[in-house]
Amino acid sequence: MVGDVHAFLTLRLTGRWATSDGSADTLGLFDLRRTAWSPELLALAGLRPEQMPDLVPVGEPIADLLPDVAAGLGLPGPVTLVSGIGDGQAAGLGLGATTPGVAYLNLGTSMVMGVQSADYRWDPAFRTLAGMQPGTYTLETVLNAAAYVATWCREQFGARGLDGLTGPAGAELEAAAAVLPPGAEGLLTVPYWNAAQTPYWDPRARGATVGWHGRHTAAHLYRSILEGVGFELRLHLERLEAVTSEPVRVIRVVGGGGRSPLWTQIVADITGRPVRVCADAEWSAAGAGVLARAYLDRSADAGASGAPGGPAGAPVAVAEPAGRDVLPDPPTVQRYEALAAVHRRIYPALRDLFGDLLEASAEPAESVGPAGPTAAADQG
Numbered sequence: 001m002v003g004d005v006h007a008f009l010t011l012r013l014t015g016r017w018a019t020s021d022g023s024a025d026t027l028g029l030f031d032l033r034r035t036a037w038s039p040e041l042l043a044l045a046g047l048r049p050e051q052m053p054d055l056v057p058v059g060e061p062i063a064d065l066l067p068d069v070a071a072g073l074g075l076p077g078p079v080t081l082v083s084g085i086g087d088g089q090a091a092g093l094g095l096g097a098t099t100p101g102v103a104y105l106n107l108g109t110s111m112v113m114g115v116q117s118a119d120y121r122w123d124p125a126f127r128t129l130a131g132m133q134p135g136t137y138t139l140e141t142v143l144n145a146a147a148y149v150a151t152w153c154r155e156q157f158g159a160r161g162l163d164g165l166t167g168p169a170g171a172e173l174e175a176a177a178a179v180l181p182p183g184a185e186g187l188l189t190v191p192y193w194n195a196a197q198t199p200y201w202d203p204r205a206r207g208a209t210v211g212w213h214g215r216h217t218a219a220h221l222y223r224s225i226l227e228g229v230g231f232e233l234r235l236h237l238e239r240l241e242a243v244t245s246e247p248v249r250v251i252r253v254v255g256g257g258g259r260s261p262l263w264t265q266i267v268a269d270i271t272g273r274p275v276r277v278c279a280d281a282e283w284s285a286a287g288a289g290v291l292a293r294a295y296l297d298r299s300a301d302a303g304a305s306g307a308p309g310g311p312a313g314a315p316v317a318v319a320e321p322a323g324r325d326v327l328p329d330p331p332t333v334q335r336y337e338a339l340a341a342v343h344r345r346i347y348p349a350l351r352d353l354f355g356d357l358l359e360a361s362a363e364p365a366e367s368v369g370p371a372g373p374t375a376a377a378d379q380g
Contacts, residue, residue, distance in 0.1 A: 254278055
C-alpha cells in the first residue's frame with residue numbers, strides 16, 4: 001500500500017484505506033484535472049491501482065471513527081471523519097482566500113502564498129495544488145527560507161538576552177532595524193539559504209548579500225533579510241498575476257513572521273498591497289472546521305427535509321477574518337520601487353556562478369570514504 005499522510009491517519013482512525021482527492025496530489029501520482037490516480041504515473045512508479053487508497057471528494061464523509069479511537073479521544077458516540085485538504089489550502093479557506101483578489105500568505109519558516117483558481121493552470125511561477133474547495137485549484141508560490149533566515153541572523157549576530165543568558169537571541173535587532181531607512185542603506189539580500197523554488201526552481205542557488213560598506217551593522221543585515229523576503233514575495237506576485245491576469249488586491253498573513261510589526265509593514269510597502277495580519281489563530285484548523293461544519297449543515301438539511309443535503313462541491317461561505325490591517329506607505333512604496341528593480345537582477349546575474357561555486361567547493365572524491373573524510377584529510 002502507498003498513501004499520503006491523510007490516508008495513514010484515516011486508516012488509523014477509521015480502519016478504511018482512503019484519502020481525500022484534495023490532498024492526494026502530494027504523492028505526485030494524482031491527475032488533478034480528472035481527480036483520479038494517474039495510470040501513467042502509477043506505471044512509471046511501478047505501482048498498481050489497487051495499492052492506492054480510495055479517493056473521497058473533499059467535504060464528503062469517509063467513515064466513522066473506530067469505537068476505541070473515539071473513546072481514547074474522549075469523544076462520545078459515533079463521530080464521522082470528513083474528507084479534508086492540505087494544511088496550506090485549509091489555512092487559505094479559513095482566511096477567506098476563496099474570494100477573487102485575496103491571497104493567503106504564511107510567513108513562517110518558509111514563505112508560502114496561495115490564491116484560488118477556477119481553472120487548471122501550470123507555470124514555473126507557482127505550483128498547482130488541489131483547491132481549497134471542490135472543483136477549484138490552488139496556485140501556490142514558495143520560498144524555502146523566510147523566518148528561517150531571519151532566525152539564523154538573530155542567532156548568529158544578535159545578543160543573547162539582556163543578561164547574556166536568557167531571552168530570545170537577537171531581540172534587539174528588530175528595534176535597531178526598524179529605525180534604518182528602507183533599503184538598509186544600500187544592502188540587498190537574496191534569501192536563498194535553502195535553494196530557490198518559484199519561479200526559478202534552482203537547487204544550486206545560494207543566498208547572497210550585495211552592497212556592503214563600512215557603515216553597515218548587524219541591524220542592516222537583519223533589515224536587508226526582511227526586505228529580501230519582501231522582494232521575493234513581490235516577484236512571486238508579479239509572476240503569478242502575469243500568468244493568471246487576475247490581480248491580488250489584499251494579502252492575509254499568518255505565521256510567526258506576521259507577529260513582527262516591522263516585517264508586515266515592509267511586506268505592505270514592498271508589494272504596495274494592504275496586508276491583514278491574522279497571526280494569532282490556528283487557521284489550518286479553522287479551514288478544516290469550515291469543511292466539517294458544511295458537512296454537518298448538509299446533513300441537518302437532509303434530516304429536516306428527508307431529501308439528500310446539498311452537494312459537497314457547493315461553495316462554502318467564509319466570514320472575513322478578524323485581524324490587524326497594515327497599509328502601504330506611499331512614499332516608502334516609491335523608494336522600494338527602484339530597489340525592487342535592482343533586487344530582481346541579482347539572481348540572474350549570479351545564477352551561473354552558483355553552479356561553479358558548488359563544483360569548486362565540492363570535496364574531492366578520493367578524500368571521502370564511507371565513514372567521512374580520511375584521517376589524512378582531517379589532519380590537514
